[in-house]
Amino acid sequence: PKGWIAANFGDRAGLECFEADGSDLPAAYATAVSAAEWVRRNRKPAFLHLRTVRLMGHAGSDVEAAYRTSAEIAADFDRDPVLCTAKLLIERGHLSPADILDRYENKRAEVLELAEQVGELPQLDSPAAVMKPLTDCAEQAAAAAPERVDSDRRAQFVGSPLPEEEGPLTTALAINRALLDVLARYPESLVFGEDVARKGGVYGVTRGLMKKAGSARVFDTLLDEQAILGLALGAGVSGLLPIPEIQYLAYLHNAADQIRGEGATLQFFSDRQYRNPMVVRVAGYGYQKGFGGHFHNDNAVAALRDIPGIVVASPARPDDAAAMMHTCAAAARSAGSLCVYLEPIALYHTRDLYEDGDEQWLAPYPDPTTLAGNHVPIGSARTYGDGTDLTIVTFGNGVRMSLRVARRLERANIAARVVDMRWLAPLPVSDILREANATGRVLVVDETRKSGGVSEGVVAALIDDGFTGPLARVTSDDSFIPLGDAALEVLLSEETIEAAAVKLVSR
Structure with missing residues (x-):
């Protein structure tokens, strides 16, 4: 008007x-x-x-x-x-x-x-020609590895003790130390979002970063997801390396078009002449105890998985979390990739795996001086165990639940191996297929929803690549996540995983 x-x-x-x-x-x-x-x-x-x-x-x-x-x-x-x-x-x-x-x-x-x-110029006359900007970016991102950083400069920036000298860390601490290393390695990197600076994040994941890197590189923003990702778009296209945080997965949808309609399309439509590199950290998934409902416990990732060209990382273990943050930063910087890094809230401060006090969920920080051996390439899975009866394919909170179930199955003389996909886009299809063929039976354990969840893509990939063995999946229900203990009624449980595994092996 x-x-x-x-x-x-x-x-x-x-x-x-x-x-x-x-x-x-x-x-x-x-x-x-x-x-x-x-x-x-x-x-x-x-x-x-x-x-x-x-x-x-x-x-x-x-x-x-x-x-x-x-x-x-x-x-x-x-x-x-x-x-x-x-x-x-x-x-x-x-x-x-x-x-x-x-x-x-x-x-x-x-x-x-x-x-x-x-x-009169040649026209785009094949899928390969149309998708070349996407495939070139994906290939470059897959080859990306973190750069070595001068040890003296790193020690001066990070301080003492160095992360690799601290002993076993939680997932939250591993992410924190990885962010500090990224800030030390890439002077153009920025960490920002709601409460990430002075408060150090809702869960303390970014605590101390502002003190080390300064308020010009680690800073708080408005409580506005569109503004946060809009700032990241502008910073990325200007030559910086933005690492914005979206405080909860449910709130990412408020600004999804900043990723779908802007960041993810810029390389494609400009034939990679312009790029919007970034690593979007998102605290998400369910199983968070005593805190919030749908907006603080959310397991909807379908809106991300259908965006061509973006990388979706989903670490579970502390050592993977650190290594994958380094990989995402390197891919953003070298290939201009837009990476979404999904952090499982319920595993941030988890210490134990099988029994209270066993501290088997903790892991040491991957030493950057030997980073080549600790590197986690995009699209690579991680396998636990060498069981020959069943392959469990999972990610996020499902990794811890599946490892616990695998131990109980072992007592019932069922030998299972657990595959942590680690990457939801691109899916580690070759690794999944190799581990699937090793046992001939696959159970996909997916904490996201039955409709539009990750398991649909995994099952389809296995079938497309010729897997013919027994195949099943277990998921959370097609529901929003309610408050309190009611959440457990619709979220995937260890009991459901175990029952499905026993049924699959008995076929």
């Missing part, structure tokens, strides 16, 4: 507004310069409003005369910025009318010639 922009943004607190007539080139330029200088001087955002016109219809099928009067259309042509600039040049004595017309016609001829040349 007329006047809506000025009314909504002209006097908004915290947002300086600059306004000019977009048809007046000198005024538009001067106002834009003033806005940029104000932003740089005050380090605050500005709103630049240039009033202009839309000439002709929105598309070829849009006939303006059907809904606008001829007088309205003619008035807009009088405000054509090109025509107004031509008049200005003539009035100021810079060019004559003949000069203007010559320039206009010369430019028209140039554009038509270029259009003719482009029209």
Whole structure:
């Protein structure tokens, strides 16, 4: 509506507004310069409003005369910025009318010639040709490995003791130390999000990072997921390495289009001339005890898995969490990848695996000085055990549950191996298929929902690649996750996994 922009943004607190007539080139330029200088001087955002016109219809099928009067259309042509600039040049004595017309016609001829040349170029005539930006990025990302960092500079930045000297760590501490190493390795990296700086995150995962790296590189944002990912898009395309945090998986959907419609498409439509690298940290999944309902316990990842070209990491164990953060940062930096790094909240501070006090979920930090051996490439799975009766394929919280179930199965003389996929996009299909063929039976353990969950893709991949053995899956229900103990009624349980495993082996 007329006047809506000025009314909504002209006097908004915290947002300086600059306004000019977009048809007046000198005024538009001067106002834009003033806005940029104000932003740089005050380090605050500005709103630049240039009033202009839309000439002709929105598309070829849009006939303006059907809904606008001829007088309205003619008035807009009088405000054509090109025509107004031509008049200005003539009035100021810079060019004559003949000069203007010559320039206009010369430019028209140039554009038509270029259009003719482009029209004769080879067309995209195969799936491979269309998808080349995606496949090239994926290949480069798969080959990405963290760069070595000068040990003295790292020690000075990280401090003492170094992470690898601390002994076994929780998943939360491993992520924290990996982020600190990334900040030390890549000076252009930034960590930001809701409460990540002064508070150190809701779960303490980013605690101490601001003190080590400074408030210019680790900082708090507004509680606005669109603003967080929008900032990451701008930082990435400007040559920085943003590591934004979305505080809960359910809130990622508030800003999913920043990933789907912007970040993931930029390389594709620009043939990789422009890139939006980032590592989006997301605290998610279910099984969090005594805290929140659907918005703090959410297991919906389908909106991510169908976006072409993005990397979706899902670490469970502390050592994998650290190594995979290094891999994602390297892939973002070298290939321009947009990586989503899903962190299982329920495993952040878990210490024990089988029995209280056994501390078998803890793991030492992968020493960066021997990083080649600790590297976790994108699309590679991790296998626990060498059982020959059953292969359990899982990820996230399912890894801990499946390992516990595998021990109980062993007591029943069922030897199972557990495969942690670690990567949800791209799926580690070759590793899954190898481990599936090793036993001839596969149970997919999926903590996400039955419809639109991860297991659908795993089962389909196995069938597509020729696996013919007994195959089953167990998942959480198609439900939102309620408060308290009621959540356990719809989330996947160890009992369900065990029953399905026994049934599958008995076929």
